[in-house]
Amino acid sequence: MFLARVTGSLVATQKVATMTGRKLLLVEPYRVDPKEGDRLVPTGRTFVVVDALGAGVDEMVLVCQGSSARLTPETEKLPIDAVVIGLVDTVDVRGRVLFSARDPV
DSSP, X not given: OEEEEEEEEEOOSSOOGGGTTOOEEEEEEEEEOTTTOSSEEEOSOOEXXXXXXXXXXXXXEEEXXXXXXXXXXXXXXXXXXXXXXXXXXXXXXXXXEEEETTSOO
């Protein structure tokens, strides 16, 4: 699993039948700043994920990737590699809040 911010959406009018009606999002993974450990920083990568929860742009989400992405009831028969499995409320590292949905950065 990894933490990511939703940066946009993707529309594909031609796709396999099992993907019809599935919302696709663009997300950018985040990580704890490796130098200071006091903030979340973007990785500079972009992933396409299936949205199983109704996430929106700029929301911080939890993403499951690989074969595990097909283990939710919503995605078990889909040809996918990544899915939003959680909407993040807070990220706390060593007693310090690095992200709060109530006070987004």
